[in-house]
Amino acid sequence: MYKLHLILKYLRKRRIAWVSLIAVMLCTMMVLVVISIMGGWVRMFENSFHGLTGDIVVSGDSLLGFAGYEQMVDRLEKLDCVVAAVPSIKTFALINIDNQRVDGVQVIGFPIQKVGKVNQFPQSLYLGYNQYVEKANDKEANLSSQDRKALLAKAEESAQHPSFDKPLDAETYRRAVGWKQGRGRDPAQWPGLIAGAGVVDIRRNEKGEIVGRGPHLYQLPVKLTVMPISPDFTSVDFKDKVERNYWIVDDSRTTIWQYDANCVYVPFEVLQEDLDMGPKKVTERDTGREVTIPPRCTELQIAVKPAFKDRDGLKAAKQQIEQVVSQVLRENDEFNRAEPKVQTWREHQRLWLDAVEKEKLLTVFLFAIISVVAIFLIFCIFYMVVAEKTKDIGIIKSVGASGSGVATIFLGYGLAIGVVGAAMGLLLSWLLVRNINEIHTALGKFLGVQVWNPEVYLFDKIPNTMDPQEVTVIVSIAVIASVLGALVPAMKAGSLNPVEALRFE
Numbered sequence: 001m002y003k004l005h006l007i008l009k010y011l012r013k014r015r016i017a018w019v020s021l022i023a024v025m026l027c028t029m030m031v032l033v034v035i036s037i038m039g040g041w042v043r044m045f046e047n048s049f050h051g052l053t054g055d056i057v058v059s060g061d062s063l064l065g066f067a068g069y070e071q072m073v074d075r076l077e078k079l080d081c082v083v084a085a086v087p088s089i090k091t092f093a094l095i096n097i098d099n100q101r102v103d104g105v106q107v108i109g110f111p112i113q114k115v116g117k118v119n120q121f122p123q124s125l126y127l128g129y130n131q132y133v134e135k136a137n138d139k140e141a142n143l144s145s146q147d148r149k150a151l152l153a154k155a156e157e158s159a160q161h162p163s164f165d166k167p168l169d170a171e172t173y174r175r176a177v178g179w180k181q182g183r184g185r186d187p188a189q190w191p192g193l194i195a196g197a198g199v200v201d202i203r204r205n206e207k208g209e210i211v212g213r214g215p216h217l218y219q220l221p222v223k224l225t226v227m228p229i230s231p232d233f234t235s236v237d238f239k240d241k242v243e244r245n246y247w248i249v250d251d252s253r254t255t256i257w258q259y260d261a262n263c264v265y266v267p268f269e270v271l272q273e274d275l276d277m278g279p280k281k282v283t284e285r286d287t288g289r290e291v292t293i294p295p296r297c298t299e300l301q302i303a304v305k306p307a308f309k310d311r312d313g314l315k316a317a318k319q320q321i322e323q324v325v326s327q328v329l330r331e332n333d334e335f336n337r338a339e340p341k342v343q344t345w346r347e348h349q350r351l352w353l354d355a356v357e358k359e360k361l362l363t364v365f366l367f368a369i370i371s372v373v374a375i376f377l378i379f380c381i382f383y384m385v386v387a388e389k390t391k392d393i394g395i396i397k398s399v400g401a402s403g404s405g406v407a408t409i410f411l412g413y414g415l416a417i418g419v420v421g422a423a424m425g426l427l428l429s430w431l432l433v434r435n436i437n438e439i440h441t442a443l444g445k446f447l448g449v450q451v452w453n454p455e456v457y458l459f460d461k462i463p464n465t466m467d468p469q470e471v472t473v474i475v476s477i478a479v480i481a482s483v484l485g486a487l488v489p490a491m492k493a494g495s496l497n498p499v500e501a502l503r504f505e
Contacts, residue, residue: 019377019381020377020378020381020417020421020482020485021417021420021421021424022421023373023377023378023421024378024417024418024421024422024425024478024481024482025421025422025424025425025428026425027373027425027478028421028422028424028425028426028429028474028475028478029425029426029428029429029432031364031368031474032425032426032429032430032433032466032470032471032474032475033429033432033433034363034364035360035364035470035474036429036433036463036465036466036467036470037433037436037462037463038356038359038360038363038364039360039463039467039470040463040464040465040466041356041360041463042353042356042357042360043463043465043467044255044463045349045353045356046346046353048254048255048256049256049345049349049353050345050346050349051119051120051121051123051254052119052120052121052254052256052259053118053119053301053345053348053349054085054086054118054119054300054301054302054303054345055118055302055303055304055308055309055314055317055344055345056301056302056304056314056317056318056321056342056343056344056345057299057300057301057302057341057342057343057344057345057348058072058299058300058302058321058325058340058341058342059298059299059300059340059341059343059348060297060298060299060338060340061338061340061341062338063090063091063092063229063298064229064296064298064337065089065277065296065297065298066296066297066298066329066336066338066339066340067293067294067295067296067332067335067336068294068328068329068331068332068335068336069087069295069296069297069300070087070294070295071328071331071332072085072300072324072325072328073085073086073087073300075324075327075328076300076302076321076324079317079320079321079324080305081304081305081307081308081313081316081317081320082302082303082304082305082317082321083117083118083303083304083305084114084117084118084302084303085118085300085301085302085303086110086111086114086115086117086118086300086301086302087110087111087268087297087299087300088108088109088110088115088268088297088298088299088300088301089107089108089109089110089268089271089272089275089277089297089298089299090106090107090108090109090298090299091106091107091226091227091271091275091298092104092105092106092107092226092227093105093106093107093224093225093226093227093264094224094225095199095222095223095224095225095264096222096223096224096225097199097200097220097221097222098220098221098222103199105196105199105262105263105264106262106263106264107224107226107263107264107265107266107271108263108264108265108266109265109266109267109268109269109270109271109272110265110268111267111268111269112162112163112164112265112267112268113161113162113163115162115301116159116160116162117303118301118302118303119301119303121162121252121254121265122158122159122160122162123159124252124253124254124255125158125159125162125194125250125251125252126213126250126251126252126253127167127249127250127251128158128159128162128163128250129155129158129159130155130253132151132152132154132155132158133151133152133155135151136148136149136151136152136155163192164191164192164193164194164249164266164267165192165249166188166192166218166247166249167218167249167250168218168219170186170188171188172219173187173188173190173219173247174186174187174188176219176221177221185245187221187245187247190221190244190245190246190247191244191246191247191266191267191270192246192247192248192249192250192266192267193222193224193246193247193248193249193264193265193266194248194249194250194251194252194264194265194266195222195248195250195251195252195264195265196251196252196253196254196259196260196261196262196263196264196265197212197213197251197252197253197260197261198257198260198261198262199260199261199262199263199264200212200217200220200248200251202217202251202253213251217248217251218247218248218249219247220247220248221245221246221247222245222246222247222248222264223243223244223245223246224243224244224246224264224266224274225241225242225243226241226242226244226271226274226275227240227241227242228240228242228274228275228276228277229275229276242274242275244270244274246266252265268297272295272296272297277295277296277297278295279292279293279294279295280292280293281293293335294332294335300340302321304317314344315344318342318343318344321342322342325340325342326339372481375481375482375484375485376485377485378414378417378481378482378485378486379485379486411483411486411487413486414482414483414485414486414487415479415482415483415486417482417486418478418479418480418481418482418483419479419482421478421482422475422478422479422482423475425475425478426471426475429466430466433464433465433466434464435464436462436464437462437464440462
């Protein structure tokens with residue numbers, strides 16, 4: 001009992017020890033904030049990139065693509081591990097938006113009715129999903145719980161049936177370009193295009209508000225210029241360019257800036273036609289026989305069943321998929337110059353994920369080294385306390401306290417400082433991380449400071465979650481470090497001779 005009494009007394013009365021408590025608190029907070037943001041950054045990368053790709057990806061090495069994808073899809077969807085397989089085409093183009101902006105973009109074509117089976121692209125659409133979610137979460141709208149549920153249900157329903165359908169009536173499109181009967185193709189027949197938010201300058205301003213979106217967006221004519229590539233690589237002639245007009249029918253905010261700022265999405269069959277990647281008949285130069293070249297795509301995204309979502313399951317599914325892909329490629333050997341890669345989603349995005357994980361490890365390591373200062377600070381302060389309390393230690397030992405008992409007092413003292421300091425650091429770090437986006441927004445409003453630039457960090461939101469496992473490890477280390485800092489002074493106090501201690505001046 002006397003040990004606990006002295007520990008609590010020293011904790012309350014010895015204000016010099018509060019410095020070590022503050023040091024533990026600040027170091028714990030600093031490491032937790034850093035590891036939470038960096039760890040959250042990694043998790044956001046994983047979730048976002050996984051949300052934009054299938055669990056398994058079959059990708060060609062060039063813009064030429066690969067043939068036989070229809071056979072692959074048919075056979076893959078018969079496997080026990082596969083839910084769906086969706087082809088896509090990726091290429092590059094010049095985009096002309098209403099003759100006001102000309103830029104280079106990446107064009108992705110996919111059958112939008114099926115894409116939601118393999119990834120979460122439909123959840124990135126504004127008209128097709130997020131407008132309902134925003135209305136449901138608007139606290140100023142004074143909606144009933146039933147109305148909110150109805151809006152969220154509408155969002156889910158829309159996400160299950162995404163499309164490139166145009167949101168406005170035919171006459172609106174005709175008036176937008178001043179079209180008259182007999183003057184070229186009817187603008188109302190132009191296909192729809194989904195633009196990345198950054199492509200049409202939808203962004204967060206310094207106050208954290210989304211700007212640039214409005215009804216005008218869906219009346220902007222867009223012209224895409226793409227370049228078909230001959231299947232035999234014999235020529236790339238800029239005279240073969242293909243131009244097509246589109247209407248913007250929705251915008252996509254994946255929250256990954258590199259996608260939102262550079263990508264547009266179009267119907268798969270339209271892009272396939274423009275790139276001359278559809279089936280066609282050609283005459284061989286040597287034999288003169290007529291050959292049908294099968295259609296091509298550049299990528300297959302594959303979703304696997306829940307039982308195969310973990311690392312081992314993905315590995316097993318990948319092996320089955322590789323066998324199917326190799327078999328189809330052998331059957332279409334004359335039409336494929338290079339074998340496409342079969343990768344898990346993590347392997348497909350390894351360049352980004354590995355880089356961020358290494359940055360996280362390095363940053364946490366550096367901050368952990370800085371935090372070692374807390375151990376030395378506790379050591380110095382406790383050494384001073386032991387020297388100052390030498391007479392008290394002599395009195396305690398003279399009335400029967402053992403050396404281990406005295407050492408336990410100071411170890412318990414260090415433990416108390418570690419527990420209290422770590423707890424306070426955890427609380428402060430939780431408050432800071434939880435509200436970091438609001439703090440960033442406030443800095444933007446009052447000081448005009450934008451620390452988190454989405455063009456640099458790729459995401460337009462700062463990670464604001466804490467991993468319980470990481471928190472447990474860091475808090476435990478903080479407590480153990482406090483005890484270690486008190487260990488040598490505690491051993492010195494326990495080894496003091498009571499007679500010599502009583503004589504201490």
